Amino acid sequence: MKLTILGCHSATPRDNKHTTSQLLDVQGKLFLIDCGEGTQLQLRKSKVKFSRIKHIFISHLHGDHFYGLIGLISTFRLLGRTAPLTIYGPKGIKEIITLQLKLAKSWTDYELFFKELDAKVSEIIYEDEVLSVRTLPLDHRVYTNGFLFTTKSVHRKIIKEAVEGLNLSPFHFQQLQEGKSIKLTDGQVIENKVLTQDPDPAKQYAFCSDTAFNKALVPHIKGVDLLYHESTFLEQHLELAAKTKHSTAKQAAKIAQNAQVKKLILGHFSNRYSDYKAFIEEAQPIFENVQLAEDLKSFSI
Amino acid sequence: MKLTILGCHSATPRDNKHTTSQLLDVQGKLFLIDCGEGTQLQLRKSKVKFSRIKHIFISHLHGDHFYGLIGLISTFRLLGRTAPLTIYGPKGIKEIITLQLKLAKSWTDYELFFKELDAKVSEIIYEDEVLSVRTLPLDHRVYTNGFLFTTKSVHRKIIKEAVEGLNLSPFHFQQLQEGKSIKLTDGQVIENKVLTQDPDPAKQYAFCSDTAFNKALVPHIKGVDLLYHESTFLEQHLELAAKTKHSTAKQAAKIAQNAQVKKLILGHFSNRYSDYKAFIEEAQPIFENVQLAEDLKSFSI
Numbered sequence: 001m002k003l004t005i006l007g008c009h010s011a012t013p014r015d016n017k018h019t020t021s022q023l024l025d026v027q028g029k030l031f032l033i034d035c036g037e038g039t040q041l042q043l044r045k046s047k048v049k050f051s052r053i054k055h056i057f058i059s060h061l062h063g064d065h066f067y068g069l070i071g072l073i074s075t076f077r078l079l080g081r082t083a084p085l086t087i088y089g090p091k092g093i094k095e096i097i098t099l100q101l102k103l104a105k106s107w108t109d110y111e112l113f114f115k116e117l118d119a120k121v122s123e124i125i126y127e128d129e130v131l132s133v134r135t136l137p138l139d140h141r142v143y144t145n146g147f148l149f150t151t152k153s154v155h156r157k158i159i160k161e162a163v164e165g166l167n168l169s170p171f172h173f174q175q176l177q178e179g180k181s182i183k184l185t186d187g188q189v190i191e192n193k194v195l196t197q198d199p200d201p202a203k204q205y206a207f208c209s210d211t212a213f214n215k216a217l218v219p220h221i222k223g224v225d226l227l228y229h230e231s232t233f234l235e236q237h238l239e240l241a242a243k244t245k246h247s248t249a250k251q252a253a254k255i256a257q258n259a260q261v262k263k264l265i266l267g268h269f270s271n272r273y274s275d276y277k278a279f280i281e282e283a284q285p286i287f288e289n290v291q292l293a294e295d296l297k298s299f300s301i
Numbered sequence: 302m303k304l305t306i307l308g309c310h311s312a313t314p315r316d317n318k319h320t321t322s323q324l325l326d327v328q329g330k331l332f333l334i335d336c337g338e339g340t341q342l343q344l345r346k347s348k349v350k351f352s353r354i355k356h357i358f359i360s361h362l363h364g365d366h367f368y369g370l371i372g373l374i375s376t377f378r379l380l381g382r383t384a385p386l387t388i389y390g391p392k393g394i395k396e397i398i399t400l401q402l403k404l405a406k407s408w409t410d411y412e413l414f415f416k417e418l419d420a421k422v423s424e425i426i427y428e429d430e431v432l433s434v435r436t437l438p439l440d441h442r443v444y445t446n447g448f449l450f451t452t453k454s455v456h457r458k459i460i461k462e463a464v465e466g467l468n469l470s471p472f473h474f475q476q477l478q479e480g481k482s483i484k485l486t487d488g489q490v491i492e493n494k495v496l497t498q499d500p501d502p503a504k505q506y507a508f509c510s511d512t513a514f515n516k517a518l519v520p521h522i523k524g525v526d527l528l529y530h531e532s533t534f535l536e537q538h539l540e541l542a543a544k545t546k547h548s549t550a551k552q553a554a555k556i557a558q559n560a561q562v563k564k565l566i567l568g569h570f571s572n573r574y575s576d577y578k579a580f581i582e583e584a585q586p587i588f589e590n591v592q593l594a595e596d597l598k599s600f601s602i
Contacts, residue, residue: 012376015342037372038339041316061404063375067368071338074364075313092404099400103362103393105443142406 001026001151001203001301003226006042008267008293010210010232010246011064013037018295019064020209020268022228023048024149026131032056032072033147033207039068040075046296051081055126057133058089059209060144066093070100077108084111088125088133090143091116117145122220129154136220138211140245146208148220153199162195203301206261209268212242213251218258226301227261228293230268234278237270253283253290267293302327302452302504302602304527307343309568309594311511311533311547312365314338319596320365321510321569323529324349325450327432333357334448334508340369341376347597352382356427358434359390360510361445367394371401378409385412389426389434391444392417418446423521430455437521439512441546447509449521454500463496504602507562510569513543514552519559527602528562529594531569535579538571554584554591568594 002025007018019036023046030053032039043050058066066089076085085108087093094114101107115125117135126133129152136146155177163176172182181191204224208217211230221227232246241248247255249266256264264287266279273279276292283290291299303326308319320337324347331354333340344351359367367390377386386409388394395415402408416426418436427434430453437447456478464477473483482492505525509518512531522528533547542549548556550567557565565588567580574580577593584591592600 011379013339013342013372015345037369038314038342041314041339044316061401062407063372063401063405067372067375068338071314071364071368074368078312090404092400096397096401096404099393100362100364100397103391103397103443104364106363142404 001149001205002298003205003228003301004046004048004298005265005267005293005295006039006046007036007295008269009064009295010230010268010270012271013064014271016295017271018042019067020059021068022207023050023053024205026149026151029128029130030054031133031149034059034065034209035067035069035072036064037067037071040072042296043072051076051079051083054083054085055133056085056087056089057125057147057207058087058093059138059146059207060140060142061090061092061096062142062210065210069093070097073097073101073108073112074104074106076110077106081108081110084113086113086115088115089117090145091118118143122148134220136206136208136217138208138217139214140210140212144210146206146211146217148224149205149207151203153202156192156196156199158196166190205301208255210246212245213247213254215255215258217255221255221259221261223259224261226263226265226299227256227259228265228267229255231266231279231283232268232270234273234282237272249279249282250286253286256283256287256290262289263299264290265293265299266290302450302506303599304506304529304602305347305349305599306566306568306594306596307340307347308337308596309570310365310596311531311569311571313572314365315572317596318572319343320368321360322369323508324351324354325506327450327452330429330431331355332434332450335360335366335510336368336370336373337365338368338372341373343597344373352377352380352384355384355386356434357386357388357390358426358448358508359388359394360439360447360508361441361443362391362393362397363443363511366510370394371398374398374402374409374413375405375407377411378407382409382411385414387414387416389416390418391446392419419444423449435521437507437509437518439509439518440515441511441513445511447507447512447518449525450506450508452504454503457493457497457500459497467491506602509556511547513546514548514556516556516559518556522556522560522562524560525562527564527566527600528557528560529566529568530556532567532580532584533569533571535574535583538573550580550583551587554587557584557588557591563590564600565591566594566600567591 006021209230307322
């Protein structure tokens with residue numbers, strides 16, 4: 001998996017400070033998470049072929065997380081998109097988007113599906129052959145979900161050196177990936193374990209924005225490879241964080257520590273701060289492997 | 302009046318190619334015309350104190366003319382705005398905006414008014430002591446209005462040299478502006494025409510985007526000081542212009558010529574063109590005083 005931060009700032013977009021959006025590349029499949037105003041411009045800057053996005057996950061209906069969605073949907077239409085697109089987000093998102101398409105007399109030529117969410121417990125909302133996506137109920141001023149992306153470890157890994165010179169067919173490769181032994185054209189049978197090794201372990205990415213400090217989250221994200229957790233504030237604004245149901249950098253670090261995740265990324269910074277080093281300084285004593293999100297920065301998982 | 306182009310490109314925003322929005326300063330009062338995605342960032346770049354905007358005019362409900370409106374309304378709230386704001390736009394705009402504010406549980410703390418438009422004839426939709434705003438029915442794929450801004454010539458102009466040494470009170474100045482003669486403290490009466498001259502003539506700005514070539518527009522914009530007319534296409538794409546109900550640069554020039562306006566600005570350029578000189582070359586043989594719109598360029602009226 002490769003995560004690209006398109007925007008990691010809160011509330012209002014500024015020049016070079018974009019509101020929340022992230023692009024997750026899972027073995028070549030692109031998933032968009034949140035879509036603040038101007039996300040389509042950030043996607044252009046990221047140089048990815050963003051018409052390949054087929055699934056968009058919206059955490060909640062505050063503007064800094066979804067005001068760019070209607071523009072992206074419209075741009076897909078203007079670019080001649082034909083592939084279906086599915087939007088996952090809180091109940092109401094379908095009405096907001098379809099009302100605007102209706103009044104503009106600009107229905108998409110591609111199929112547009114909505115999966116509206118209202119469950120208060122974690123549920124699987126997407127699944128294919130390579131990954132599953134599960135909601136992470138968060139504690140914010142409006143109904144909000146984080147998202148847990150888990151890759152599947154289904155295929156055994158073929159040992160390149162072992163199969164060299166065997167002149168295997170695609171069918172042979174499929175059998176090997178599925179853990180079966182194979183029979184060559186000369187009748188010789190080769191056991192699976194000679195030619196393959198165990199699959200890579202599953203990888204997990206947890207996206208958690210926006211939320212108050214919420215210990216109930218910990219069991220859901222136990223040991224994930226990468227956790228993005230919002231840290232709108234520093235501890236000096238702890239009361240404001242509580243009032244607005246956001247987190248501080250220290251609180252984000254505590255969640256990461258309790259959940260024993262492998263790595264933490266902080267983001268969703270309030271516009272009141274200009275120096276972000278303080279976020280690291282506050283989080284690192286509690287959870288060492290922490291980094292700051294940055295617009296257009298990528299992280300490998 | 303001073304007009305600042307915030308965006309003058311059509312369809313989809315690109316880096317350094319912003320979709321339609323304009324700011325009109327009339328004697329210190331700010332009026333916003335259309336509000337494509339990212340307009341709030343362009344307003345920041347323009348360095349105007351944009352919290353002073355009290356009236357926003359939306360021509361039609363295509364995304365490149367209003368997808369930035371909800372974000373601007375939200376940003377006004379986050380910046381602590383208290384002054385009322387009025388939105389003028391096609392029927393349906395109130396539902397689009399209020400639905401999003403409701404679902405975000407983010408009602409504005411300031412008063413937000415809507416004047417929804419559905420008339421098919423030109424009507425006055427705003428009037429104060431310095432100007433009036435009138436709709437200009439346009440011919441597009443959805444219900445669309447242009448807007449005609451007309452300043453009022455009500456106050457006679459005081460001749461600075463003539464009043465020097467007379468030690469006039471503010472009340473005297475008011476009487477002179479209203480065309481009255483004045484009585485000095487020593488009982489001397491001075492006739493108005495000795496101290497004043499005729500008011501500046503009214504100034505007119507006509508905004509016309511988006512529209513097919515539409516001769517019915519001509520009588521409404523006769524002799525205006527400045528006409529912004531869309532020219533999405535060049536003549537080589539005349540058929541496409543007709544099909545999508547847009548205009549070519551040549552057609553815009555014909556409207557300017559027929560209406561005998563003083564100056565024409567072209568804009569709403571399609572993304573298919575990279576060299577905009579061709580727009581001038583096409584328009585100028587028909588109407589000489591023509592200029593191109595440019596993002597963040599200002600024009601005095």
